[in-house]
Amino acid sequence: MSTTTSSATSTRSARSARPARSATSRWTPTRAALVDVGFLLALCTVALLGLGTTFTGVGYLVVSLLGVVVGLLLAGLVRALRWPGIAAVTLGVPVWLGVAVLIAQEPFGPVTDQVVGGWKDLLTTLPPVEGSGVVLVLPWTLGLVAGLLGGLTRALRSGPVLLRSAVALLAPLLLLGAVILLGVTRPQSLWLQGVGFAVLAVGWLAVREGRRLRPVEGSATGRARRTTAGLVLVAVAGVLALPVTSAALGDDDGRVVLRSKVRPPFDIGQYPSPLASFRRYVEEPAPADPQNLFTKTLLTVQGVPAGTRVRIAALDSYDGIVWGAAEDTDPTTTDDAFQRVSSTIDNPVEGARLDVTVTVGEGYAAVWLPTVGDLQSMDFERGDADAKRDSWRYNLASATAVVPTGVRPGDVYRFTTVQPDDEVEVDDAPSSAVTDNRYAAAFLDTQARQWSAGATDPMDRVFKIADHLKTAGKYSDGVLQAEKIYHPGHHQKRLGDEFANAPIPVGNDEQYAAIMALLANSVDVPARVVMGAVVPAGGVVRGKDVSAWVELQVADGSWRTLPTETFMDLDRPAEQPPVTEQQMSGTVVPPPAPIPPPSTLAEQNDTELDDRKVNPADDDDDQPGALSGWWRWVVxxxxxxxxxxxxxxxxxxxxxxxxxxxxxxxxxxxxxxxxxxxxxxxxxxxxxxxxxxxxxxxxxxxxxxxxxxxxxxxxxxxxxxxxxxxxxxxxxxxxxxxxxxxxxxxxxxxxxxxxxxxxxxxxxxxxxx
CATH class of the missing domain: 1.20.120 (Four Helix Bundle (Hemerythrin (Met), subunit A))
Incomplete structure (x- = not known):
């Protein structure tokens, strides 16, 4: 009895002593707390490393980990002061704002804008985004929220033991999900975000559960509980890791990321097609139109060999009137959109790397930014450079750049690019993608069948059509007096009745490239028109160097060039237009009846004289009364x-x-x-x-x-x-x-x-x- 009493007394003494020890040591973290914080930091670091393909440099990682640490410190402070958990959020708001202003080096307004629209700016900008300035407010916010949530859930005391351990993983799991959704389709590291995260999560759960099971570890019951708990923890960890791994690995259509679901608020269709003004670049007889650019300098390109193709715009949509730039026309990729771009572009392409500098000449002023190959980086050096950096957009799928504020004479910009070996060959397998241009080319189906007769393979048919166009067609810009019957434009009537259905097809790059791309689509080879220029020796591009060519999509999804000379010859038509079939039929057309000379006053008969008496006003238009009636109609x-x-x-x-x-x-x-x-x-x-x-x-x-x-x-x-x-x-x-x-x-x-x-x-x- 005394033993029982003594035991109860010692228990009561121990219980009464706990608050005193807690009051003196609550500011000193325990070993268990340090272990929890270590696992939280490790898990959050692994999750945040997933943004490595979204931002340049390591600035994003530094500020986001700073947010995690600050969040954990705020949660620890609130716990030590025994304040409610909401107090951590209350303290976190001014801390977030103060540090965000320091990070962004911007005033209060732009920083708060990032909270509301920062994710939208990030998702509508081609990665990797420049990792400095106001864009770092978003990683800082993610880290701070994860740290606050992790610090508060780590110390959760109510609920089942296993649930409390699992809830501690909520913050890093949510952070990993946010990183994946805000990231790109190509992950930073599948092992790191999938296996590495899962191993750390299972290890942390095992440590936390092992810590709670130590008092009974010596008994058989304790060993059984540990075994059961371990199996349960592995099963739970597997279930938790399954969606993480699935998101990291992705399905057959790629990872589920918001970037592929959100389209930037930009309408490329508001800008006219550059192909429609192709005749500004052709040679005109003197005196030439002041708007003609044939002899004017458009660009001075340094850093590329002669013969390199400079692309002004890839035109991938035909509406029956013009070939124009559009979005979502390539079903083989999710990158077919004009997105804002940072100084560095994540654009993995194999080929020769070039450092190019372009100076805009007196003859070029447009929103289309001439580039070479597939861009890797861009820097505007002169000509309202800051505004261009903030506004320019790039389409990865079409390798077309646009500056909404405009490219003007005197502008200088520098870029790095990869120039792939992209000329198409007859034995290349075409892409199986079906685009809307296949249906837009339906009015040329008859010509496509006739001009590719004898060929069965789609790419073979394309080359046979190109050979027919080059052999049967003639070249004319339609500016000479005898050739004005060959009109500009590439609408259906011009390409159908006035070209494909004409006795002899006649046109220039505009018509040949437009109809060649449509005919390729008609035989199930995806094609688009590219407007650009071939750089001559010396790098000075003038209007006379501008041309239009065709690009075909092959089986691997890439686009290959079909040069203009493949489907267009430079032989000019005869001075007189070809006779029509009706004129060639042999039918003799009688000359028009001669117009009789007007009769004299002496030859007028009595009826005519009577009519003049009845209606004298018919011949008296010059009288004053007639003038007043004329003036009334004018008014x-x-x-x-x-x-x-x-x-x-x-x-x-x-x-x-x-x-x-x-x-x-x-x-x-x-x-x-x-x-x-x-x-x-x-x-x-x-x-x-x-x-x-x-x-x-x-x-x-x-x-x-x-x-x-x-x-x-x-x-x-x-x-x-x-x-x-x-x-x-x-x-x-x-x-x-x-x-x-x-x-x-x-x-x-x-x-x-x-x-x-x-x-x-x-x-x-x-x-x-």
């Missing part, structure tokens, strides 16, 4: 429509003035600032600038599309004012409007007078999407 026919035009124009201009005054006189100063930014965007849209609008678009996203150097600064200023701690002073809003007015004047002054006139009555700014 009604011209003045009425003119009055209607003035009424419509005045209404539109008045509505814009009323809208501008309402925005400037808003009740709150912050609302005036918002109205000022909208006024700038609306004016840019009316001038024809492709500024996106609609729900979810921030001012910083719109700024690169506004063609004025101060747009980005104005967007940042507006964000700082609108999201500031208090409503700004009215003088601040007035100053912002003054800056907006100045930028509007600059934009208007730099636009051609025709565009300025159209902007006055443009209705784009009244459409909010």
């Amino acid at each position: 009604l026919g011209v003045g009425g429509p003119l009055l209607l035009v003035l009424l419509v124009t005045g209404t539109i201009v008045g509505l814009k003035a009323w809208r501008r005054r309402r925005r400037r006189a808003a009740a709150r100063a912050s609302s005036r600032v918002v109205g000022g930014w909208r006024e700038l965007v609306d004016h840019a849209r009316d001038l024809g600038q492709p500024v996106p609008v609609g729900a979810g678009l921030t001012r910083r996203q719109q700024a690169p599309h506004v063609a004025t150097p101060a747009a980005l600064d104005l967007a940042r200023t507006a964000d700082g004012i609108v999201f500031g701690p208090s409503d700004p002073d009215p003088a601040v809003a007035d100053e912002f409007w003054a800056m907006v007015d100045e930028e509007r004047r600059l934009m208007t002054g730099s636009a051609p007078w025709k565009r300025r006139v159209r902007a006055m009555v443009a209705l784009r700014s009244f459409r909010r999407s």
Whole structure:
């Protein structure tokens, strides 16, 4: 009895002593806590390494691991102070903001924008993204959230033992899922993200369970419990690792990543096809049109051998009128989109590596950025370089680059590229992909069958069609007087009735490349048209060097060049147009009947004289009475429509003035600032600038599309004012409007007078999407 009493007394003494020991040692982490923190850091590091293919450098890893550590410290601080878990989140918000501002080197507004739209910017930018500046706010946020969640779930005390151990894995598992979703289809390391993560997770669970089973480890019951617990832990770890491994390895269609589901808010179709203006590059007889570019310098290209092809644009969609650039036309890849690009591009291609420098000459001004091969990196050196870096986009599938702010004479840019050996051969197996161009080429099915008769293999048929075009066709730019019957364009009528169905097909690169690509699609070989130039010796590309060729997709998904000389000869047609079949049939066409000379006054019969007496006004148009009737019709026919035009124009201009005054006189100063930014965007849209609008678009996203150097600064200023701690002073809003007015004047002054006139009555700014 005394033994029992003594035991109970010692137990009570031990229990009463625990709080005292806890109060003195709660600021010192235990060995178990350090082990848990170590596993958490290791698991989070493995997960975050998956972003290695998304960012350049190791800056993303440093700031994200800093976030994990800070999150763990905040969770430990809250636990030591015995505060509720929500206190860790409350402390984390100011810590997040302060460190984010230091990392981004940006004010409060752009940093908060990253929380809302950072993931969207990341997913719509071709990886790897430059790992510096404001883009690092997203990795910092991921790390901090993972650290806070991991620190709070690690110390969970309620619930079954096994559940508490499994919940501790929640933070690194969620972090790994977020990294995979925000990553790319090509993982950084399958072993690291799959097997490595699973092994660390199982090891941590085993350590935590082993720690709890030590008091009974000497008994048979303890050994059985350990064995059972170990089997259960392995099974649970296997179940948890299964989705992780599946996500890392991917299925037959590739990994499930948000990048393949989210399309950037960019419409490449808003820019006209460069092929439609091909006749600007042909030789014209004197005096040549001032817009003709045949002799003008377009580009000076350094770093490439003579004969290299510079591509202006790959045109992969035909709508019956023009070949144009589009997105989602290549079913063999998910990279067929125009995405924002960092300075480095993850574009694995085999071939010769080149360092190229391009200087834009006096004859080139467009949104299409001439490049060579498959880009690996890009840097703009001169000509509004910062704006171009922020706005330019690149399509991996078509190797086409576009700068929405425009490429202008004097611009200089440098890029590294890989030039593959890409000329197609007759024995290359074509891709089995079916594109919409196959159906667009249906009007040429008859010619495709006739001109490829005798060939069975699709690639063989393509080369046979090319040989027929080169043998039967003639070359003409349609600028000589005797050749003006050969019209420009590559719409269905021009390619059908005026080319394929003509006695002799006649055209230049525009028609030959357009119809060759359509005929290749017609025989089930995916094809597209490429507009570009062949670099001559010396590297100076002039208008006369511009040409159009065809690219065919082969079985491995790559695109190979079918040179222009394969399907087009330079033999010119006869000076006289070929006779038609009706003229060749032998039928004698009688000459037109001669027109009798007019009768004299003496030859008029009595009936004519009587008619003149009855209707004297028919011959008296010069009398004063006739003048008044003529003037009345002029007033009604011209003045009425003119009055209607003035009424419509005045209404539109008045509505814009009323809208501008309402925005400037808003009740709150912050609302005036918002109205000022909208006024700038609306004016840019009316001038024809492709500024996106609609729900979810921030001012910083719109700024690169506004063609004025101060747009980005104005967007940042507006964000700082609108999201500031208090409503700004009215003088601040007035100053912002003054800056907006100045930028509007600059934009208007730099636009051609025709565009300025159209902007006055443009209705784009009244459409909010």
